[in-house]
Amino acid sequence: MKEIDRKLAGEIDRLTNKTFKFDERIGEGWFSAVYFLKTKKIAEEKIPNNHVTMQFFQKDDAVLCGTDEVIALLHSFADNPETLEIKSLKDGDRISPYETVLTISGAYQQFGYLEGIIDGILARRTSVATNVYNVVKAASITEKPKPVIFMGDRDDHYTTQAGDGYAAFIGGSTAQATHAMNEWWGKEGMGTMPHALIQMFRGDVVAAAEAYHEVFPGDELSALVDYNNDVITDSLKVAKRFGDKLSSVRLDTSRTLVDKYFLRNHHLLGTFDPRGVNPELLFALRKALDDEGFQHVKIMVSGGFTEERIKDFEEAGVPVDMYGVGRSLLRHNIGFTGDLVLLNGSPEAKEGRRFRPNPRLEVVEYKNV
Numbered sequence: 001m002k003e004i005d006r007k008l009a010g011e012i013d014r015l016t017n018k019t020f021k022f023d024e025r026i027g028e029g030w031f032s033a034v035y036f037l038k039t040k041k042i043a044e045e046k047i048p049n050n051h052v053t054m055q056f057f058q059k060d061d062a063v064l065c066g067t068d069e070v071i072a073l074l075h076s077f078a079d080n081p082e083t084l085e086i087k088s089l090k091d092g093d094r095i096s097p098y099e100t101v102l103t104i105s106g107a108y109q110q111f112g113y114l115e116g117i118i119d120g121i122l123a124r125r126t127s128v129a130t131n132v133y134n135v136v137k138a139a140s141i142t143e144k145p146k147p148v149i150f151m152g153d154r155d156d157h158y159t160t161q162a163g164d165g166y167a168a169f170i171g172g173s174t175a176q177a178t179h180a181m182n183e184w185w186g187k188e189g190m191g192t193m194p195h196a197l198i199q200m201f202r203g204d205v206v207a208a209a210e211a212y213h214e215v216f217p218g219d220e221l222s223a224l225v226d227y228n229n230d231v232i233t234d235s236l237k238v239a240k241r242f243g244d245k246l247s248s249v250r251l252d253t254s255r256t257l258v259d260k261y262f263l264r265n266h267h268l269l270g271t272f273d274p275r276g277v278n279p280e281l282l283f284a285l286r287k288a289l290d291d292e293g294f295q296h297v298k299i300m301v302s303g304g305f306t307e308e309r310i311k312d313f314e315e316a317g318v319p320v321d322m323y324g325v326g327r328s329l330l331r332h333n334i335g336f337t338g339d340l341v342l343l344n345g346s347p348e349a350k351e352g353r354r355f356r357p358n359p360r361l362e363v364v365e366y367k368n369v
Contacts, residue, residue: 014068014071014090014091014364015068015069015072015091015166015184015185016068016072016367017072017075017076017367019068019072019184020069020072020073020076022072022073022076022077026073026076026077026114026117027076027077029113031116031117032113032114032115032116032117033116036112036113036114036115036116037113039108039112039113040108040109040112040113043107043108043109043112044109048107048109049107050107050108050109050343050344051105051106051107051343051344051345052105052106052107052108052112052340052342052343052344053103053104053105053340053341053342053355054103054104054105054111054112054115054338054339054340054341055100055102055103055338055339055341055355055356056100056101056102056103056118056119056122056336056337056338056339057098057099057100057101057336057337057339057356058095058097058098058101058122058123058126058334058335058336058337059097059098059334059335060097060130060333060334061094061095061096061097062094062095062126062129062130062334063092063093063094063095063126063129063130063132063133063170063171064089064090064091064092064093064094064095064101064122064126064129065091065092065122065125065126065128065129065166065167065170065171066091066121066122066123066124066125066126066163066167067088067089067090067091067101067102067122068090068091069121069125069163070088070102070118070121070122071086071088071364073114073117073118073121074086074104074111074114074118075366075367077114078106078110078111078114079107079109079110079111080110081110081111081366082366083106083110084104084105084106084110084111084366085103085104085105085106085363086102086103086104086105086363086364087102087103087361087362087363087364088101088102088103088361088362088364089101089102089358089360089361089362090362091125091129091170092129092170093360095126098356099356099358100356100357100358100361101122101336101358101361102118102122102361103361105342108340115338118336118338119335119336119337119338121163122336123332123334123335123336124160124163124164124167124332125163125164125166125167125170126167126334126336127167127330127331127332127333127334128164128167128168128171128329128330129167129168129170129171130171130333130334131171131307131328131329131330131331131333132148132150132167132168132170132171132172132173132329133171133172134307135148135171135305135306135307135310135323135325135328135329136148136171136172136173137172137307138307138308138310138311138314139310139314139323141311141314141315142314142317146314146320146321146322146323147174147175147321147322147323148172148173148174148322148323148324148325149173149174149175149176149177149190149300149302149322149323149324149325150164150165150168150169150173150175150176150177150181150325150326150329151177151302151324151325151326152164152168152177152181152325152326152327152329152330153177153178153181153326154326155326155327155330156330158180161178161180161181162180162181162183162184163184164181164330165178165180165181165182165183165184166181166184166185168181168329169182169185174322175189175190176189176190177189177190177191192212192219192221192222192223192224192250193208193209193212193222193223193224194224195224195227195252197211197212197224198224198227199227203227203228205223205224205225205227205228205234205237205238206237206238206241208223209221209223209238209241209242209246210241213242213245220247220248221242221245221246221247222246222247222248222249222250222300223235223238223246223248223249223250224249224250224252225238225249225250225251226250226251226252226253226259226277228260229253229257229259229260230259230260230261231249231251231253231259231261231281231285232259232261232281232284232285232288233260233261235249235285235288235289235297236288236289236292236294239289239292239294239297240292243294244296246294246297247297247298248297248298248299248300248321248322249285249297249298249299249300250299250300250301250302250324251277251281251282251285251299251300251301251302251303252277252301252302252303252324253276253277253281253303254275254276254303255275255276255303255304256275256276257275257276258274258275259274259281261281261284262274262280262281268280276303276304277301277302277303279313279316279318282299282301282318282319282320283318283319285299285319286299286319298321298322299319299320299321299322300320300321300322300323300324301320301322301323301324302323302324302325302326303324304327304328305323305324305325305328306325306328307328310323310325339353341353341354341355341356342355
């Protein structure tokens with residue numbers, strides 16, 4: 001878990017305004033709940049000299065993400081943002097239930113209408129970062145941690161990719177599937193072949209791999225081997241064709257299918273669920289590769305993997321080298337709340353809430369960049 005610990009230690013520079021492509025309509029209140037807009041107008045007209053402190057928290061043990069985005073939002077759309085006092089934890093910090101992660105102090109009308117947007121940013125980014133962290137942790141319970149590839153491009157609207165990819169990076173994923181997912185820190189997406197490539201070669205995995213290798217000779221060659229629902233046969237075909245040039249094979253078998261290996265070996269059935277990418281299939285694949293001298297070929301799996309499923313695989317010693325995970329990482333499990341807790345320097349909050357100072361908060365300097 002060294003890589004995750006490095007990120008959680010706050011060694012990542014804060015992202016700046018230049019990173020984000022905010023919709024200019026935010027400043028017009030287009031994305032704010034109307035009652036915030038009405039409160040802004042009332043404050044301007046009736047109590048313009050108010051000075052409030054708003055604090056934000058959530059209710060779980062989590063990996064915080066979204067603070068840099070929120071700070072850039074405030075610096076871009078708050079009135080006179082240089083006069084606000086912002087204190088914040090950093091993206092990647094481990095946080096506890098009810099711990100204050102962010103405070104904003106100033107006149108309500110300067111920033112209050114952004115409250116809901118701030119809650120939403122922190123909720124989504126922290127949910128993804130925490131989900132990824134938990135999956136990476138599950139894939140790291142053995143002596144040799146397994147890489148986790150973030151493959152969430154098909155599970156949500158494309159406009160979420162940059163932020164979700166960054167949150168996945170904060171959570172500890174090894175790589176992301178699209179260039180957009182890597183945009184905020186200047187990397188590129190990674191990937192090899194989809195089923196569509198094999199389809200255009202009429203199900204010939206070897207021909208598809210040859211074409212891939214000819215067009216992208218500098219890439220590590222990874223073959224997708226479940227197209228014909230016969231992963232061991234196709235894995236060996238590709239391995240025999242490419243030898244040391246084959247880096248890995250990937251299984252993405254549907255949870256509704258039983259691989260042809262089991263249909264040829266009926267005696268193996270009856271004591272486990274043979275559908276999809278299952279442990280028994282992976283043990284058989286690893287043995288088949290090793291018996292043919294292809295110990296160097298790694299096995300990557302994808303398709304419906306969750307924290308719980310990965311933990312089960314790892315505890316059982318299933319021979320997986322990499323996990324590709326998508327939908328389960330995008331579950332929105334964490335919600336944030338913003339509360340006004342100080343008014344003109346004195347405690348003032350709704351019943352059940354109070355000002356919760358946090359010595360871990362750092363003062364954020366105003367930078368209009």
